[in-house]
Amino acid sequence: MFKSNDRKVFNDSDPVQVTNHGTLKYPHRLNFYDKPPLFDVTVEEFEICALDRLRILAEIESSGARNRTWDDLKTVTNAQCAKYLPLHATSAISVDRDAERRKDHLGHFVLRLAFCRSEDLRRRFIKAETTLFKIRYDSDGYSEREQFLSSRDFNWIPVDATEKAQYRTQLLASYQGSKNESVRVEAFETEKYYKVKWTRVPDLVERRKVFLKGGWAYVPSKEQSSIVFQEFEVLLEKALELTARSLPRLDEDTRLVPILDNLSQGFLAGVPSEWTGSGESTGDEIKAEMVDELSKKHFPLCMRTLHENLRRDHHLKHFGRLQYGLFLKVLGLSIDEAIAFWRKSFSRITDDKFNKEYKYNIRHSYGLEGKRANYPAKSCQQILTPGPSDHGCPYRHYSPENLQTALLAAYSSRGLTSSDLPEIMAMVKTDHYNSACTRVFEITHSAFGVKKGEGVGGNDSVTHPNQYAARSMELLKAQQESGEAMIVE
Incomplete structure (x- = not known):
């Protein structure tokens, strides 16, 4: 993984210096982290990127323990992100968006190495990362969010008008919206629906927000995020298990292991602040x-x-x-x-x-x-x-x-x-x-x-x-x- 000097952590076949903001190596602010980082970094950057991300994840976990409301959690997390890990929208052409997203990408994968070591660490890492993804998803602009969703195959099936009409009564019964019935019905008429296997939206099934038929869940577009979040969580869990099996290969590198050992303690005491x-x-x-x-x-x-x-x-x-x-x-x-x-x-x-x-x-x-x-x-x-x-x-x-x-x-x-x-x-x-x-x-x-x-x-x-x-x-x-x-x- 490392080369002969301290500058090599990941190998990059095509390093990019972003000068043209119209062509981005990272086209979306949201990221499922499917591909590992393939670029050169110093050991110092390796650690700093991970620590800055860990500050945010540790505060998210601490917020859960301190019973902060969702709104308070978003406020605190967004403030931490602005300080340690800013991610501007694609439309923000005055900043180097690829540099921001590169740091985000690297930090995530370094922490995977640190938190894949036990079932408890994996569980806590997945929960914190999924929460961070949800907060970013909520704060993303509509058009940029739609572009991100269109860039991936979530394996959902759009429900056409005929099928929606066929199950109109059942769909309307499970549709949750305004307490004003006429307003709720009007919103339902313009709502788009998607079909997925019910096991992909257990939270919506539990809260009776979807109509179930033949093993399929009919999900309104306003609840589409549940499919996205579940997909993110499932893929991350599988990736961490795969990383855990590969981790023993790192034991020979005396530079990485102490860093990862230190990072894995981050959920116990938080990350030392810049006090x-x-x-x-x-x-x-x-x-x-x-x-x-x-x-x-x-x-x-x-x-x-x-x-x-x-x-x-x-x-x-x-x-x-x-x-x-x-x-x-x-x-x-x-x-x-x-x-x-x-x-x-x-x-x-x-x-x-x-x-x-x-x-x-x-x-x-x-x-x-x-x-x-x-x-x-x-x-x-x-x-x-x-x-x-x-x-x-x-x-x-x-x-x-x-x-x-x-x-x-x-x-x-x-x-x-x-x-x-x-x-x-x-x-x-x-x-x-x-x-x-x-x-x-x-x-x-x-x-x-x-x-x-x-x-x-x-x-x-x-x-x-x-x-x-x-x-x-x-x-x-x-x-x-x-x-x-x-x-x-």
């Missing part, structure tokens, strides 16, 4: 003595748990110290304050032991020792990967009983009650850990005007502990500056 605070401190400087109070007001459960364990045991294991130390560093704790904080926290050991065994590692995490790298704080995706320990994600690694107890202990004073737990635990049960954390943020920050579905701002889900804490601190600061601060014990 600017993930690399270095961007907040106001905090003092060692402030950490305890900040943990009660602003920390996500993973970091609050680490802080409580540190207070209780006066110690944390190595990876717990690393994770919590980097979190505090990005939050705004300087190196001098960090040394003071950890020295006070490790009160059961001598100064000599602390200086010999711990101080070097603290300075190392700030880039002052060793290779002097400026280490970023761990994202949710990284925190989810360890096994159960003192530094993992509580939503994933705690038992249901322990998680509920921990949530109430940590956030009951912030407005979370036992009546909120069933909704949160339902998200945890379906592996939507970041959605559960996001919902906790919304509940515990409702006093600041945060509403359900808003997440940490801009409808974004929590993808980083520092993102959670930074947004919480911003909300408090904004309220204080406006003179409307309220005391929350």
Whole structure:
């Protein structure tokens, strides 16, 4: 699959540079992804295209877990698409439409490689991709949508006027439209019908929207999309199964496998957002003595748990110290304050032991020792990967009983009650850990005007502990500056 250098991922026999917008390599905005991409890309593009698409699919899945309405889902998804994966209409001649559709095409196939590995991943990928296709289908212009439908053989049979008249009574009985009977009948008279095997439109059969006769379903043109969506889903399912059988061939390439492993974690924690605070401190400087109070007001459960364990045991294991130390560093704790904080926290050991065994590692995490790298704080995706320990994600690694107890202990004073737990635990049960954390943020920050579905701002889900804490601190600061601060014990 790869050539001798890092530039080859797919081979292209006919690369095209789009200069004439009248001749498009990708003639339609909608795509069934029947043909694999046959063009050269760099490893960087391979990963970026997949990550940008995964941001959208992860938000679609998160929206389902957060019970967003269809209209809200479309609004959020379209906003994400405009940011990460824009697809302009064919009539938009001022943009390079082929370049946009090329990225869309490549990203889809890379994610196929990442999500074909298990039945659960395939199921979730199909659901998210089908939802994305539906949203694009709904937003496509009528003429362009018709051109796309005409370009494919959906194996439906148009019902002629004679047959429509023959079954007029039955067809009219199943036709759903305006509550005004005369308006409904008038609309029916101009409606076109198509015949397909009833197994191709199970959703319409279930909702009694079609007339069945001899194994055929008579589908009105306004419900034609159900045939299209079902076809998309069935073809994608077959393609993923075929990809899964071919996947072992990639094991020899050490460049692809780590990328695919990382992508396949995207539905667990979402995709790390372009949050600017993930690399270095961007907040106001905090003092060692402030950490305890900040943990009660602003920390996500993973970091609050680490802080409580540190207070209780006066110690944390190595990876717990690393994770919590980097979190505090990005939050705004300087190196001098960090040394003071950890020295006070490790009160059961001598100064000599602390200086010999711990101080070097603290300075190392700030880039002052060793290779002097400026280490970023761990994202949710990284925190989810360890096994159960003192530094993992509580939503994933705690038992249901322990998680509920921990949530109430940590956030009951912030407005979370036992009546909120069933909704949160339902998200945890379906592996939507970041959605559960996001919902906790919304509940515990409702006093600041945060509403359900808003997440940490801009409808974004929590993808980083520092993102959670930074947004919480911003909300408090904004309220204080406006003179409307309220005391929350």
